[in-house]
Each structure stands twice: as C-alpha cells, then as structure tokens.
C-alpha cells in the first residue's frame with residue numbers, strides 16, 4: 001500500500017532551507033535485530049564476469065519473511081540487513097499523523113522454535129522519500145564497474161549528507177549512497193520520539209555513524225525502493 005504520497009518538490013525557500021533540522025532513525029540495539037527466514041526467501045545474486053570481487057547479493061525477489069525470538073516484539077523491529085519493520089499500531093500512528101515518504105508491506109513472521117504462538121503482525125517500511133546526494137558531503141566514486149554496475153563510494157564529510165535543497169519534503173527519506181539509513185523530518189522525529197515506541201532511537205542526522213572517508217557500496221536504488229520509484233529517481237543519476 002502506498003502511504004501519503006506527497007511527491008511534489010517542496011518549493012524552497014518557503015522556509016529557509018538551512019533552518020531545517022534532520023534526524024536519523026536507528027535500531028535501539030543490534031542484539032534485538034531479527035533474522036531472515038532464509039528458506040522462504042530468494043535473493044538475486046549478482047556475478048560479475050569481469051571481477052569475481054564484485055559478486056554480491058542484489059534485490060530481494062520475494063517478500064520479507066522473518067523469525068522472531070519470541071512473541072514479545074518491540075514496537076519497531078529491525079532485521080540484520082537493516083530493514084525497518086513496525087507493528088500494526090505503529091503503522092496506524094504513521095497514517096494518522098500523515099507521515100509521508102514510505103510504503104508499507106506486510107511481513108511474514110514466525111516465532112523461533114514454535115508453531116503454536118502467533119507472532120505480532122509486522123509491516124516492512126520501505127522509504128520512498130528522497131534527499132538526493134549532497135554536494136557538501138564530499139562523495140566520491142572510488143570504484144565503478146561498467147559491466148555489473150558495482151560502485152563503491154567514499155564519504156569525506158558524513159555529517160553533511162543532507163542537502164535541504166534536494167530534499168523532497170518527505171517525512172521519511174533516503175540520501176544516496178546511504179539507502180540503509182532512515183532519515184526523518186523534524187516533524188516525524190518529534191512525533192516518533194513523543195510516541196515512546198520501543199526498538200528505535202532517533203539522533204541528529206549530523207551524528208550519522210560513519211567515519212569521515214568511510215566507504216559504502218549500496219548496490220542499485222532498485223534494491224532499496226519499489227522499482228518504479230527507483231527508476232524515476234535513480235535513472236537520471238545512473239543508479240536505478
């Protein structure tokens with residue numbers, strides 16, 4: 001299902017772009033991350049005929065299936081692969097507050113070592129809001145393979161990965177090349193913080209946990225977003 005499409009670009013400056021504050025939503029603790037139910041999932045494997053080192057997992061070809069350690073899941077749940085899952089009441093909260101920049105897809109879940117307990121209903125949140133690629137972040141392509149599209153980026157200034165002028169105004173948004181990270185508008189951060197949902201923490205975007213000069217290889221945007229949206233955003237940038 002599609003939630004609150006507010007896709008038109010926010011015309012700046014209706015507010016001075018530079019006064020916006022942005023936030024990052026992270027998991028509360030890696031020890032609570034949940035595992036994929038691997039036998040139920042199929043993942044594209046990308047093999048590069050030019051360079052065996054470019055071999056990697058690509059898109060998920062099936063919907064998400066996870067294994068929960070018990071029936072008492074946090075309000076917000078993360079997988080080891082950094083997918084963001086929420087319980088029903090959190091999705092209702094997101095909808096009631098008209099938070100934009102995401103779609104939700106039901107997740108198939110089971111509880112470890114039992115078939116009698118019913119797991120809570122979970123939704124995978126896919127971020128569709130977009131913050132582009134910030135010129136001030138010092139992003140460089142350090143490796144790029146024309147054969148398999150493998151790309152490795154370095155980020156000189158991780159504290160500056162958001163350029164408010166490129167932000168589409170969504171409450172949940174992604175910046176490139178950091179699709180694993182869920183960035184939030186000030187409004188979304190305030191609402192979610194006040195909600196006291198368990199399983200997440202919210203920090204200023206400037207405190208992004210990446211070292212200056214760190215490298216990432218996120219694959220293509222279509223690995224992280226619904227394909228149509230990925231093509232619309234990533235096509236012009238050659239990252240769809």
Ligand SMILES: [Zn+2]
Pocket residue numbers: 048049050051054145146147148149150
């Ligand atoms: Zn390659």
